[in-house]
Amino acid sequence: xxxxxxxxxxxxxxxxxxxxxxxxxxxxxxxxxxxxxxxxxxxxxxxxxxxxxxxxxxxxxxxxxxxxxxxxxxxxxxxxxxxxxxxxxxxxxxxxxxxxxxxxxxxxxxxxxxxxxxxxxxxxxxxxxxxxxxxxxxxxxxxxxxxxxxxxxxxxxxxxxxxxxxxxxxxxxxxxxxxxxxxxxxxxxxxxxxxxxxxxxxxxx
Numbered sequence: 001x002x003x004x005x006x007x008x009x010x011x012x013x014x015x016x017x018x019x020x021x022x023x024x025x026x027x028x029x030x031x032x033x034x035x036x037x038x039x040x041x042x043x044x045x046x047x048x049x050x051x052x053x054x055x056x057x058x059x060x061x062x063x064x065x066x067x068x069x070x071x072x073x074x075x076x077x078x079x080x081x082x083x084x085x086x087x088x089x090x091x092x093x094x095x096x097x098x099x100x101x102x103x104x105x106x107x108x109x110x111x112x113x114x115x116x117x118x119x120x121x122x123x124x125x126x127x128x129x130x131x132x133x134x135x136x137x138x139x140x141x142x143x144x145x146x147x148x149x150x151x152x153x154x155x156x157x158x159x160x161x162x163x164x165x166x167x168x169x170x171x172x173x174x175x176x177x178x179x180x181x182x183x184x185x186x187x188x189x190x191x192x193x194x195x196x197x198x199x200x201x202x203x204x205x
Contacts, residue, residue, distance in 0.1 A: 017164065019182075019194030026172030026181035026193065029127040032057065032090040050095040053111050057087060064102070066090075068111045079114050080107075089124055093131035093155045101125050106134060108155060120160060123147040126170045130177035131155060133198070135163075135170045150182050151205060152198060161201035165194075 032055060034044035044057040056067040056076060064086030067076040080086070086102040093099050098109045099119070106119040122136030132155055137147040150163035150170055167182040171193055174181070178198055185192035 017196070017200065019163075019165075019184075019196045022171075022174075022181050022193050022195045023179075024174060027129045027175055028172040029091050029093070029129055029131060031127075032092075034088070034090075044090065046090075046092075048092050048095050048098075052095065055090070055098065057090060059086065066098075066100070066109065070111070077114075079111055080109055080116060089126075091127040093127060097131070097155070099125065099127055099134055099155060101136075104138075106136070106153060119155065120151065120153045122151060122153075124170075126172055127155075128173040128177040128180075129175060130173075132177055133173065133180070135173070135180050135182075137167065137169065150180070152180055152201065159203055160205045161198060161203050162205040163196050163201060167194075 032044050032046035034042055036042045040061045042059040045055060047054050054069040058065050063081060063083045065078055066080040066087060068079050069076045082102045084102050087100045089101040091099055096110060096112050100107060104121045104123060106122050106125050108117045108119060122138045125134045125136040127134050133152050134155060135150060135152045138149055138151050139145055139147055140149040148166040150167045152161040163182055165184060167184045169183045171181040171183050179195050181193055181195050183191045184194050
């Protein structure tokens with residue numbers, strides 16, 4: 001389920017337009033690379049866009065941790081710790097704001113204030129090139145347990161939009177971040193991409 005945001009998702013998923021053909025390539029903000037060292041350890045590291053912050057990620061069998069260092073000579077500080085499936089799909093939304101998936105929770109972290117904000121609940125996330133939106137699949141309710149509905153969550157605002165119809169994955173966003181592109185194909189290897197303007201989506205989820 002998509003957190004408390006989704007009360008009417010099941011109804012909304014079946015209505016609305018069927019989208020349009022993509023007007024260009026589906027794009028997304030780059031995610032921090034991660035490396036699987038062993039079956040018990042996954043690590044990763046990347047810098048913020050302004051290179052002020054350095055993120056180190058460490059995931060063991062029992063927990064996941066995010067460490068951040070300010071500047072080149074700073075001390076690494078643990079700013080997030082979880083015993084869930086943390087963390088994946090880590091990306092910088094802007095120089096001082098990180099988004100990530102602590103499955104199934106989508107969260108943001110401001111390292112300057114060490115503030116963690118819950119954005120919603122998805123099976124995975126794609127960050128728009130502008131850093132303003134994240135999109136991913138989720139369940140439309142208890143009668144639809146499989147994550148085939150695409151939701152778009154505002155990073156800096158408490159907004160949740162629902163894409164009509166079913167989709168197997170989020171392909172990305174348009175370059176200006178005003179539309180989301182989803183794959184509505186039911187056959188692996190044969191994508192059926194459709195584009196939806198964010199301004200056309202219902203915000204009642």
